[in-house]
Amino acid sequence: MDFLIKAKRATYASRGDDASVTPLLEGSRQLEFREGHFLYRDIYFGMRFFAGQEVVYYKGNPIWSMCYSGGVEKDSDIEFARKVYAFLRKAMRNVDAENPFRGPEEYIEGDYVYRDSNEGGLDRFKGKETISFAGKVVYSLNYCGGFVR
Structure with a gap:
């Protein structure tokens, strides 16, 4: 799904919260990407610990979704959390066609190591x-998800 990869790279991975549009749900952040008949929408709540859902629509109908929750360790201060999330966005820009869920299997930069495992x-x-x-x-x-039936 080329659209999904393009949408993920164009929203949080590249622009973070700056990709936000006016949210449908009070207290949430909402990121969107449109191309042709496709719409990608990512809605989440929280920052240091967060929960959200990504949905891909085709001609206004939901066809794929992923739910996720996680965050930094409880004792992390906000400045450290921002550094971790900046690194996370770099890793997520490397999402690939074989596993288009989050980031690559592994991404390393300095003392930071990102790892993703999925089935x-x-x-x-x-x-x-x-x-x-x-x-x-x-x-x-x-995270978990799949095609909506």
Whole structure:
């Protein structure tokens, strides 16, 4: 699904919260990307710990969805969280066609290491991503989803 990869790269991975549009749900952040008959919408709540849902629509009908929740460790201050999320966005820009869910299997920059493991395909999948800093896991997220029937 080329559209999904393009949408993920164009929203949070590249622009973070700056990709926000006026949210449909009070208290949420909402990111969107449109191309032709397709619409990608990502709605989430929270920052240090967050939960959200991505949906791909075709001609106004939902065809694919992914739910996710996670965040930085409880004792992380806001400045460190921002650094972790900046690294996360870099990793997510490397999403690939074989696993278009979050980021690549592994991405390393300095003391930061991103890892993603998943099972299944676009039709039905689940996975987990982590970020370690200096050998300690500082962020984790679980996700699942598939085609809407």
